[in-house]
Amino acid sequence: MSSTPHGEPITGAEIFVRSLQAQGVKHLFGYPGGAVLHIYDALYKQDQIEHILVRHEQAAVHAAEGYAKSTDMPGVVLVTSGPGATNAVTGIADAYMDSVPLVVFTGQVPLPLIGNDAFQEVDTIGITRPCVKHNFLVKDVRDLAATIKKAFYIATSGRPGPVVVDIPKDVTAHRCVFEYPETVEVRSYNPNVKGHPGQIKRAVDLILSAKRPMIYTGGGIILDHAAAELTEFARLLGYPVTNTLMGLGGFPASDKLSVGMLGMHGTYEANMGMHHSDVLIAIGARFDDRVTGNIEKFCPHAKIVHVDIDPASISKNVKVDIPIVGGVKSVLTDLIEVLKATSERPDADALAAWWEQIDEWRSADCLRFDRAAEVIKPQFVVETLWKLTGGDAFVTSDVGQHQMWAAQYYPFDKPNRWINSGGLGTMGFGLPSAMGVQFAHPDATVCTITGEGSIQMNIQELSTCLQYHLPLKILNLNNGYLGMVRQWQEFFYQGRYAMSYMESLPDFVKLAEAYGHVGMQIEKPGDVEGAIREALAMKDRLVFMNFLTDPTENVYPMIPAGAGQNEMILI
Amino acid sequence: MRHIISILMENESGALSRVSGLFSARGYNIEALTVAPTEDPSVSRMTLVTNGTEQIIEQITKQLNKLIDVIKLLDLTQDSHIEREHMLIKVRATGSAREEVKRMADIFRGTVVDVTDASYIIELTGAPDKLDAFIDTLGPKLVLETVRSGPLAIARGGRRLAI
Ligand SMILES: Cc1ncc(C[n+]2csc(CCOP(=O)(O)OP(=O)(O)O)c2C)c(N)n1
Numbered sequence: 001m002s003s004t005p006h007g008e009p010i011t012g013a014e015i016f017v018r019s020l021q022a023q024g025v026k027h028l029f030g031y032p033g034g035a036v037l038h039i040y041d042a043l044y045k046q047d048q049i050e051h052i053l054v055r056h057e058q059a060a061v062h063a064a065e066g067y068a069k070s071t072d073m074p075g076v077v078l079v080t081s082g083p084g085a086t087n088a089v090t091g092i093a094d095a096y097m098d099s100v101p102l103v104v105f106t107g108q109v110p111l112p113l114i115g116n117d118a119f120q121e122v123d124t125i126g127i128t129r130p131c132v133k134h135n136f137l138v139k140d141v142r143d144l145a146a147t148i149k150k151a152f153y154i155a156t157s158g159r160p161g162p163v164v165v166d167i168p169k170d171v172t173a174h175r176c177v178f179e180y181p182e183t184v185e186v187r188s189y190n191p192n193v194k195g196h197p198g199q200i201k202r203a204v205d206l207i208l209s210a211k212r213p214m215i216y217t218g219g220g221i222i223l224d225h226a227a228a229e230l231t232e233f234a235r236l237l238g239y240p241v242t243n244t245l246m247g248l249g250g251f252p253a254s255d256k257l258s259v260g261m262l263g264m265h266g267t268y269e270a271n272m273g274m275h276h277s278d279v280l281i282a283i284g285a286r287f288d289d290r291v292t293g294n295i296e297k298f299c300p301h302a303k304i305v306h307v308d309i310d311p312a313s314i315s316k317n318v319k320v321d322i323p324i325v326g327g328v329k330s331v332l333t334d335l336i337e338v339l340k341a342t343s344e345r346p347d348a349d350a351l352a353a354w355w356e357q358i359d360e361w362r363s364a365d366c367l368r369f370d371r372a373a374e375v376i377k378p379q380f381v382v383e384t385l386w387k388l389t390g391g392d393a394f395v396t397s398d399v400g401q402h403q404m405w406a407a408q409y410y411p412f413d414k415p416n417r418w419i420n421s422g423g424l425g426t427m428g429f430g431l432p433s434a435m436g437v438q439f440a441h442p443d444a445t446v447c448t449i450t451g452e453g454s455i456q457m458n459i460q461e462l463s464t465c466l467q468y469h470l471p472l473k474i475l476n477l478n479n480g481y482l483g484m485v486r487q488w489q490e491f492f493y494q495g496r497y498a499m500s501y502m503e504s505l506p507d508f509v510k511l512a513e514a515y516g517h518v519g520m521q522i523e524k525p526g527d528v529e530g531a532i533r534e535a536l537a538m539k540d541r542l543v544f545m546n547f548l549t550d551p552t553e554n555v556y557p558m559i560p561a562g563a564g565q566n567e568m569i570l571i
Numbered sequence: 572m573r574h575i576i577s578i579l580m581e582n583e584s585g586a587l588s589r590v591s592g593l594f595s596a597r598g599y600n601i602e603a604l605t606v607a608p609t610e611d612p613s614v615s616r617m618t619l620v621t622n623g624t625e626q627i628i629e630q631i632t633k634q635l636n637k638l639i640d641v642i643k644l645l646d647l648t649q650d651s652h653i654e655r656e657h658m659l660i661k662v663r664a665t666g667s668a669r670e671e672v673k674r675m676a677d678i679f680r681g682t683v684v685d686v687t688d689a690s691y692i693i694e695l696t697g698a699p700d701k702l703d704a705f706i707d708t709l710g711p712k713l714v715l716e717t718v719r720s721g722p723l724a725i726a727r728g729g730r731r732l733a734i
Contacts, residue, residue, distance in 0.1 A: 125585060130596050134639040137585070154639060187734070188581060188642040312633035315626070 033080025035107025061091020097423025220284015
């Protein structure tokens with residue numbers, strides 16, 4: 001147990017630091033301000049925790065998300081009260097939507113001033129309530145250590161998520177004896193990890209009876225580190241696997257059982273397979289509207305098994321036949337065990353016919369693109385990056401067309417390598433999240449695939465990258481448009497391109513250089529490979545590659561809004 | 572369908588707003604809500620009346636259970652239960668109405684708890700529809716002001732909601 005020797009009282013700020021140390025925190029992403037100055041002073045006096053100074057609080061949270069999404073550690077953030085807290089809210093909401101384990105500490109005005117509209121006061125608890133797993137206002141220094149312990153426990157257990165701890169400035173000055181609790185119990189919170197054995201048996205019976213099965217998995221596989229179990233499960237059965245945007249890498253994309261991503265911009269074979277399936281095995285996925293398309297038309301023939309740690313995710317959008325509440329890793333392990341113990345096997349003939357059908361859909365080659373084009377095709381850039389990194393880089397992305405191309409043309413074989421903002425769809429996520437990944441994996445190749453719109457939403461972080469020598473590789477797929485918006489305007493608004501043209505773009509090469517990095521401009525398809533190769537070779541420099549890509553390229557295939565999964569637009 | 576959900580939750584500041592915030596954020600209805608500490612002062616009990624399809628009620632109970640401050644809950648509508656609501660009603664009591672109102676109060680087993688020349692305050696307890704009936708019987712001419720507690724409810728027999 002961590003405690004102060006001889007029971008000597010220390011300040012709340014020191015308790016904060018000691019608690020984080022006891023919690024094993026190595027990196028803290030943050031930005032100082034009045035309400036947290038006592039804490040910064042305490043941080044200054046120690047060297048166990050590295051504090052990373054970002055340039056905007058939103059970026060601190062995204063960096064912590066990248067850190068958490070690429071590891072099995074929670075991300076930790078410290079910001080000041082008022083604007084510090086409100087700037088962090090977008091990141092917190094992002095983490096909430098994608099179930100990212102974060103603990104975000106916000107400074108607050110001193111207790112006697114709360115409610116007085118004091119300088120830099122906001123009701124952080126009130127503002128963040130709808131977008132956190134839980135939040136705490138610490139009103140007494142004697143509760144501080146235990147609250148921090150609880151915050152980490154809640155953030156990282158069950159369905160993970162962000163927890164905010166709001167700490168008034170005077171609490172960080174008050175003193176008490178420090179003791180970091182070894183265990184934590186929250187009587188109202190007992191996440192259920194183990195799946196119900198009866199449900200697991202029923203599920204196996206249904207799974208084995210399938211003639212046209214589909215395994216549909218999401219971010220839960222990544223969050224629960226269950227890729228190995230999923231892979232064993234799928235191979236045991238020989239069933240096709242599709243991943244959501246959040247679940248990419250949860251099953252090796254190069255495996256012949258993989259039919260790729262599903263959903264709005266998923267593959268034809270994945271979506272057709274979903275639509276025609278008779279048994280759908282959903283694991284750690286939540287039937288998001290970008291996945292299901294028109295819910296009325298979703299999987300009309302399928303009986304559905306749904307495994308999820310969060311009971312509220314089950315039968316929320318789609319009524320399921322066999323719900324299993326539990327951690328996906330634990331439930332998959334049990335499913336594998338039951339499958340191995342039974343002598344029954346899947347219907348081989350039916351399965352062979354199903355695969356034949358899937359291969360026919362595959363032959364539509366829905367991800368083909370024009371390889372002879374005179375302009376740089378964004379797909380080609382991503383594909384080349386994949387080739388040159390051996391498919392083994394960490395890739396973060398922003399939000400837009402480039403995000404979809406990254407997901408489509410950089411097939412991941414490993415989990416926790418693909419880091420993006422799925423639920424909230426936050427432009428500005430890419431660069432700061434990559435910083436977090438690089439801190440967690442200092443020697444790894446970390447790439448950001450972005451667009452000229454998104455990158456400008458947190459471009460100031462190029463400064464942070466210089467300060468901490470983060471050798472990120474930024475691939476800006478610069479189509480001169482808010483491309484995803486432009487695509488929708490082309491399809492659904494008869495080409496009225498309202499506000500989707502990014503005029504007055506900066507010179508990104510000069511901008512990168514101004515921040516102390518290497519900038520490259522790539523204008524011809526023939527230069528793409530050489531440029532990426534050169535950039536990757538600069539192991540210790542951040543390289544900003546500005547690719548001038550086809551301004552009119554669209555993301556295909558696509559399920560238009562309101563359509564079913566079997567109504568994809570191919571190229 | 573109308574459902575009464577009883578919730579045991581941590582008696583912490585902010586716990587109530589987590590519940591009401593959940594309802595507004597997800598577009599669920601709250602018809603009535605009462606809350607007070609239980610015999611264990613660290614625990615509050617909330618009685619919440621809502622309505623929705625089976626699927627919505629299932630989501631409501633799941634989302635409530637997901638709130639960290641919620642310890643336990645019970646959808647009382649599933650089984651037989653006792654439901655009571657408390658009302659204080661200020662009624663015009665002049666002329667011939669004076670006698671009439673008193674008689675009605677007696678029939679409904681209400682108690683007159685305040686008397687002036689022009690008005691009575693009547694205290695009445697019962698199932699919500701009984702209170703509705705009393706208000707309807709008096710009619711808008713006589714009713715000056717009402718305050719209702721919202722229903723309280725408890726399961727009959729051995730079923731209990733306790734920690
Ligand atoms: C913060 C934020 N604002 C607005 C949007 C809506 N939006 C989604 S994609 C997009 C365009 C993104 O443009 P760009 O980053 O250039 O990428 P492209 O689609 O061109 O690849 C916009 C504006 C968003 N997702 N996030």
